Amino acid sequence: xxxxxxxxxxxxxxxxxMALGSSRLPSVVRAMAVQGVVLGCLxxxxxxxxxxxxxxxxxVTVLVKGFAIPTLLQRAMRSANIxxxxxxxxxxxxxxxxxxxxxxxxxxxxxxxxxxxxxxETLIVPGAMASIFTGFVLLVGRVKxxxxxxxxxxxxxxxxxxxxLLIHSxxxxxxxxxxxxxxxxxxxxxxxxxxxxxxFDSLDTxxxxxxxx
Amino acid sequence: MKSLIETVFRLVVWLFxxxxxxxIVNRVKSWIAGRKGPPLLQLYFDLARLWKKGVVLSTFAxxxxxxxxxxxxxxxxCAALLVPLGPAGSTINFNGDVILLVYLLAAARFCTVWAALxxxxxxxxxxxxxxxxxxxxxxxxxxxxxLSLSVQTGSVALNGMLSQSSGPGAxxxxxxxxxxxxxxxxxxxxxxxxTHLELTMIHEAxxxxxxxxPLAVILHGASVKLLxxxxxxSEAVLPLGGMSPLAAAGALAxxxxxxxxxxxxxxxxxxxxxxxxxxxxxxxxxxxxxxxxLLAWKGGTQ
Numbered sequence: 356x357x358x359x360x361x362x363x364x365x366x367x368x369x370x371x372x373m374a375l376g377s378s379r380l381p382s383v384v385r386a387m388a389v390q391g392v393v394l395g396c397l398x399x400x401x402x403x404x405x406x407x408x409x410x411x412x413x414x415v416t417v418l419v420k421g422f423a424i425p426t427l428l429q430r431a432m433r434s435a436n437i438x439x440x441x442x443x444x445x446x447x448x449x450x451x452x453x454x455x456x457x458x459x460x461x462x463x464x465x466x467x468x469x470x471x472x473x474x475x476e477t478l479i480v481p482g483a484m485a486s487i488f489t490g491f492v493l494l495v496g497r498v499k500x501x502x503x504x505x506x507x508x509x510x511x512x513x514x515x516x517x518x519x520l521l522i523h524s525x526x527x528x529x530x531x532x533x534x535x536x537x538x539x540x541x542x543x544x545x546x547x548x549x550x551x552x553x554x555f556d557s558l559d560t561x562x563x564x565x566x567x568x
Numbered sequence: 569m570k571s572l573i574e575t576v577f578r579l580v581v582w583l584f585x586x587x588x589x590x591x592i593v594n595r596v597k598s599w600i601a602g603r604k605g606p607p608l609l610q611l612y613f614d615l616a617r618l619w620k621k622g623v624v625l626s627t628f629a630x631x632x633x634x635x636x637x638x639x640x641x642x643x644x645x646c647a648a649l650l651v652p653l654g655p656a657g658s659t660i661n662f663n664g665d666v667i668l669l670v671y672l673l674a675a676a677r678f679c680t681v682w683a684a685l686x687x688x689x690x691x692x693x694x695x696x697x698x699x700x701x702x703x704x705x706x707x708x709x710x711x712x713x714x715l716s717l718s719v720q721t722g723s724v725a726l727n728g729m730l731s732q733s734s735g736p737g738a739x740x741x742x743x744x745x746x747x748x749x750x751x752x753x754x755x756x757x758x759x760x761x762x763t764h765l766e767l768t769m770i771h772e773a774x775x776x777x778x779x780x781x782p783l784a785v786i787l788h789g790a791s792v793k794l795l796x797x798x799x800x801x802s803e804a805v806l807p808l809g810g811m812s813p814l815a816a817a818g819a820l821a822x823x824x825x826x827x828x829x830x831x832x833x834x835x836x837x838x839x840x841x842x843x844x845x846x847x848x849x850x851x852x853x854x855x856x857x858x859x860x861x862l863l864a865w866k867g868g869t870q
Contacts, residue, residue: 372855376848448851455855459862 357476360400364482367393367512368458371489374509375454376447379439383493383505384428390486390512391420397519409522412530416515419534424508424541431545432501435552445496457488479519486513498559500551504544511537575649575659582648586791587611589798589828596832611791618784626777629686636683637782640676641789647672648796652727652803654820655813661727666714669726670707673752676789677703683782684774695773698843702758702770705850706751709857713745716861717804730800731809737860742805744856746830749797751850753790756835758846798827 367390374386395417402409445453461484470480490510494503515533518525555562591608598605607613625633650669652658658665681700684692716737717729751758754771763769775786802823808816841849 372852376852447848451848451851451855455858459858462862462866 360397361478363393363397363400364478364516367516368478368482368485371458371486371509372451372454374505375489375492376451378447380432380437380499380501380505381429383502384425384432387505387508387512388421388425390509391424392417394512394516395420397516398522401519401522415531415534419538420508420512423538427538427541427545428501428504431548434549435501437499437501443497443502445492450492450496453492454485454489457492458485461485461488474520479516483513483516486510486516489513498561500544500548500560503560504541504548508537508541578649578653578656578659579645581653582645582792582795583788586795587615587788589794589824590791592825592828593832593835596829597836600833600836611787615784615788618779618787619781621780623780623782626687628688633683633686633778634782636679636686637778637785637789640679640683641785641792643672643676643679644789644792644796647676648792650726651796651799652730653799654803654808655811655816657727661725664724666718666724666726666729670711670714673710673793674703674707676793680774680786683778687777689777691767691769691773691776694767695770695776698770699774702751702846702850705847705854706748709744709748709850709854710752712854712857712861713741713748713804716741716857716864719861720864730803731807733805733807733810737863738805740856740860740863742801744853744860745797745801745804746827747849747853747856749794749801749827750831750834751846751853752797753794753831755831757838757841757849760840794828794831795824798824801827 370386370390374383377383377386395413398409398413462481465481465484468480474480487510490506490513493506493509497503497506551563588608590611594610595605595608647669649659650665677699681696684696718724721729721732723729750756754761759770761772763772775783778786799820802820806819806823808820811819
């Protein structure tokens with residue numbers, strides 16, 4: 356069981372690096388979506404006995420993160436008519452190297468943490484920290500609003516992974532609340548992206564730093 | 569006496585099998601494109617034809633212009649003799665021969681670049697600059713791959729490193745080494761061996777002024793390099809040490825054929841990348857090898 360889980364989390368860590376290294380926005384969105392699906396499958400693997408509630412949460416997570424949110428983002432992208440990050444603050448090679456250093460550092464740091472023995476064997480904590488770090492790099496290093504949204508969602512994936520440590524004690528209501536928040540957040544961001552595009556003719560967030568009447 | 573005959577036999581195998589690989593790559597490419605394509609043995613004919621031709625020498629060039637390709641070829645063949653051939657092992661082996669292998673490859677590259685700079689042509693200067701700057705990244709990836717193999721198997725000799733499987737990181741290592749193979753042999757996403765535009769060439773630009781036997785030596789050396797890297801990649805991934813000699817030999821030959829066909833497929837299905845994207849791809853190859861190293865290291869301590 357641990358083997359499969361570590362393989363899936365390793366895949367998610369690889370997808371982090373893919374999101375950092377690609378210049379095309381659709382592939383960043385795709386990396387984020389596949390990561391959501393991969394992580395959404397984890398509760399079913401962690402839970403030894405079949406449980407209706409856990410399976411339902413997993414199914415909803417996969418549907419929302421893998422299909423609903425990417426579709427919303429793709430629509431926003433189409434209406435704003437962009438598909439590339441032109442000049443990021445942090446270049447692709449540096450951000451890829453940063454992501455790799457962050458991943459290695461989180462694997463090393465997780466060994467020093469006082470984890471429960473059943474969690475120390477798995478990659479949950481390093482994977483969560485690596486995803487959060489990747490999200491940070493994307494949020495700070497990209498200028499287009501859509502890549503920043505992807506960074507935010509990858510960071511959320513990391514936090515979700517961290518939350519899996521407490522899967523038995525988190526109420527169902529909290530899980531569904533988080534998912535609902537996320538969907539609404541992305542929905543609103545899609546509208547905002549459209550507005551920014553209309554008002555400024557570009558999605559460059561650097562143009563949003565000056566206040567005007 | 570027996571070992572001498574064996575060494576000569578291995579040398580003959582390396583030298584005569586190598587030009588077959590570019591033929592296979594070209595056949596795969598023409599098959600995908602729906603053409604008939606050149607014969608499988610085209611490179612042998614080309615080499616024979618070039619060998620009979622005369623040499624045009626620039627009046628500026630020093631003897632290094634001819635010596636460079638020769639030394640590069642010798643270095644490449646020595647490197648090939650270090651690589652074990654499946655169950656038969658390698659001709660020369662000692663602890664740490666893998667470091668010699670990396671250095672021989674670097675020496676071969678240095679000599680090619682040196683010979684290219686001899687004529688003072690600006691195109692060759694451009695090609696050399698590109699070749700050397702990409703080599704920085706591919707060598708980092710290659711050395712990391714070697715390190716991960718060494719950590720995985722606990723051996724610093726090629727014979728020991730390549731006879732076992734590379735463990736859980738095999739897929740990562742295979743992807744990383746395949747990218748290194750494509751970059752080192754100037755294959756498509758990095759360089760186009762068929763390009764005829766001097767401005768975009770890398771390796772081809774370096775050999776523009778060579779003709780006759782030196783060019784034949786360069787072409788043959790390039791095919792030996794391709795065979796060397798495919799053997800290295802196949803042996804790094806397959807656990808040949810655990811098989812019976814016959815099965816291991818068959819698996820090695822099959823794996824080299826698969827790698828060659830893979831190169832042909834990549835070449836027909838992908839376009840070459842823009843220059844500014846190449847470092848990103850090579851960094852990815854380096855990271856793949858780095859994570860294989862991490863896996864080998866972490867798996868070893870548990």
